[in-house]
Amino acid sequence: MRGMILGSLLLMGAAALLCGCTTVKPWERDLHAREDMQPNALDLAIDDHIYFSKEASSGGRGFAGGGCGCN
Amino acid sequence: MQLKRKRSIGESLATATCSLLGALPAARVQADESGPWQAESALLYYAEDGDRVRDISFDGALSYAFDEDRTLRLNLTLDSLTGASPSGAVPANTVQTFTRPSGQGSYQVPAGELPLDDTFLDTRVALAATWSQPFGESSRLSLGVSGSTEYDYLHLGVNGRWERDFNQRNTTVFVGLAYAQDQIDPVGGVPISFAAMQEAGDSSSKDGSNETKDVIDGLIGFTQILSRRSLLSVNYSYGRASGYLTDPYRILTVVDPLSGQPVADPAGSGLNLHLYESRPDSRTKQSLFAEWRYAFDRDSLALNYRLMHDDWGITSSTAEARYRLNWSASDYLEPHVRYYTQSAADFYRTYLVDGEPLPANASSDSRLADMDAVTVGLKYGRRTRHGEFSLRLEYYRQTGNPDPAPIGVLTGFDLVPPMTAVIAQVGYTFNF
Numbered sequence: 001m002r003g004m005i006l007g008s009l010l011l012m013g014a015a016a017l018l019c020g021c022t023t024v025k026p027w028e029r030d031l032h033a034r035e036d037m038q039p040n041a042l043d044l045a046i047d048d049h050i051y052f053s054k055e056a057s058s059g060g061r062g063f064a065g066g067g068c069g070c071n
Numbered sequence: 072m073q074l075k076r077k078r079s080i081g082e083s084l085a086t087a088t089c090s091l092l093g094a095l096p097a098a099r100v101q102a103d104e105s106g107p108w109q110a111e112s113a114l115l116y117y118a119e120d121g122d123r124v125r126d127i128s129f130d131g132a133l134s135y136a137f138d139e140d141r142t143l144r145l146n147l148t149l150d151s152l153t154g155a156s157p158s159g160a161v162p163a164n165t166v167q168t169f170t171r172p173s174g175q176g177s178y179q180v181p182a183g184e185l186p187l188d189d190t191f192l193d194t195r196v197a198l199a200a201t202w203s204q205p206f207g208e209s210s211r212l213s214l215g216v217s218g219s220t221e222y223d224y225l226h227l228g229v230n231g232r233w234e235r236d237f238n239q240r241n242t243t244v245f246v247g248l249a250y251a252q253d254q255i256d257p258v259g260g261v262p263i264s265f266a267a268m269q270e271a272g273d274s275s276s277k278d279g280s281n282e283t284k285d286v287i288d289g290l291i292g293f294t295q296i297l298s299r300r301s302l303l304s305v306n307y308s309y310g311r312a313s314g315y316l317t318d319p320y321r322i323l324t325v326v327d328p329l330s331g332q333p334v335a336d337p338a339g340s341g342l343n344l345h346l347y348e349s350r351p352d353s354r355t356k357q358s359l360f361a362e363w364r365y366a367f368d369r370d371s372l373a374l375n376y377r378l379m380h381d382d383w384g385i386t387s388s389t390a391e392a393r394y395r396l397n398w399s400a401s402d403y404l405e406p407h408v409r410y411y412t413q414s415a416a417d418f419y420r421t422y423l424v425d426g427e428p429l430p431a432n433a434s435s436d437s438r439l440a441d442m443d444a445v446t447v448g449l450k451y452g453r454r455t456r457h458g459e460f461s462l463r464l465e466y467y468r469q470t471g472n473p474d475p476a477p478i479g480v481l482t483g484f485d486l487v488p489p490m491t492a493v494i495a496q497v498g499y500t501f502n503f
Contacts (some may be wrong), residue, residue: 023238023239023241024241024296024298024299025239026239026240028299029296029299031299031300031366032296032299032302032366034366034371036366036370036371036395036397036403037302037364037366037371041111041132042111042113042130042132042498042500043113043450043463043496043498045130045146046113046115046128046130046496049148050117050467050494051411054438054444054467054469054490054492055387055411055413055438055442055444055469056381056383056385056387056413056416056438056439056442057356057358057377057379057385057387057389057411057413059288059308059310059356059358060306060308060358060359060360060377060379060389061306061360061362061375061377062247062290063230063247063249063288063290063308063310064286064288064308064310064356064358068195068197068219068221068224068226069193069221069223069224069255
């Protein structure tokens with residue numbers, strides 16, 4: 001368990017360092033601003049609820065949450 | 072003088088949407104000409120094969136952008152569940168009689184069939200609200216509340232998330248925290264761990280009417296724009312649940328070590344010996360989630376992976392891919408695949424063996440078994456002048472493995488049969 005915390009933090013730190021030197025100017029972000037590059041909150045919430053009630057894992061992208069007697 | 076323009080709802084929602092999820096906005100959405108309101112709605116039909124669970128659900132979200140950075144989002148979910156759910160007992164080569172969870176009445180399961188409790192019927196109402204606003208020069212804060220109620224379950228929760236941009240907004244870092252307190256009121260009372268199922272009308276296996284559990288979730292992560300076309304999000308989450316984590320309706324069959332047949336209740340209840348399950352009173356989960364998004368000139372691709380590990384001994388991996396095919400200015404197709412695999416919880420037991428000492432905890436819940444699952448789906452969307460219509464179809468199949476391996480007559484039965492489900496969803500989103 002402790003290894004996973006440490007590994008996660010190291011991975012995140014390394015990725016942040018590696019990526020930190022990238023700079024895409026605001027006027028170059030037209031593709032990032034496209035609607036299909038955004039997560040669809042409603043679909044993701046529906047999927048999370050289904051998988052939460054059918055599998056032993058939840059969350060990751062957001063809060064593991066629950067709020068349901070289905071699991 | 073008003074310095075801030077009225078923010079369009081589309082622009083505000085990248086932040087609000089992700090606040091709700093506890094995750095990061097992928098990027099700022101371009102302004103559009105719509106009004107400050109956005110309504111999202113979806114009607115969902117979920118059906119498992121056989122006579123198992125069916126759910127008809129309405130999901131709606133209403134968002135209002137007060138100005139460029141302030142958004143309120145309200146969510147409503149209505150679930151109507153019917154069907155039958157596995158009780159946890161194993162099949163036998165004779166007819167088996169079970170007492171209903173309410174303790175009032177009984178039902179019989181034919182020889183060779185997986186025992187399903189057919190009284191599964193529930194209605195769930197869930198509400199959530201999230202407020203998002205700036206917090207200092209380059210930071211944003213969102214705060215949310217959630218609540219849901221079912222016949223036997225009540226949930227209340229709060230959550231918050233703070234995020235900050237760095238590196239000319241190429242990097243966003245966030246921290247989130249959520250707390251929930253849930254109350255469980257099992258139909259027929261709270262069963263005593265490992266107590267034997269009793270005949271209808273006998274409540275000696277139940278003690279008390281309700282239990283509670285607390286859940287704390289922490290999230291930390293970042294989103295990094297990698298190039299003009301791609302970005303990476305990485306999240307680490309830590310969650311701890313404590314209190315009553317047992318499924319009050321789940322039972323384990325005690326079988327003969329040689330024949331594999333259920334043994335009769337030695338107390339003379341007239342039923343076979345089925346014990347109510349018992350789980351630890353705490354669970355700590357950790358997960359690492361990474362998502363990569365790439366924009367082609369016309370289409371886009373999203374790939375994500377999640378590694379989860381908990382102190383119940385479960386380790387899972389989830390890999391998912393979505394490809395958005397924008398085949399015209401107004402129409403798109405989005406194929407979706409997902410693969411999931413998990414190892415069994417340490418205390419997962421498909422059945423118990425007569426004469427062996429009882430473990431500290433045991434559950435026959437197949438959701439805690441060694442399991443794989445695959446989802447394939449397709450979404451079609453069409454944008455009109457007023458909004459977007461979508462239709463989504465998904466197919467889900469789950470296969471699990473029993474533990475311990477079947478003995479005696481149990482070798483002739485599928486103790487953890489595959490489960491397939493279809494998911495159909497119609498959605499409509501519009502701004503005004």
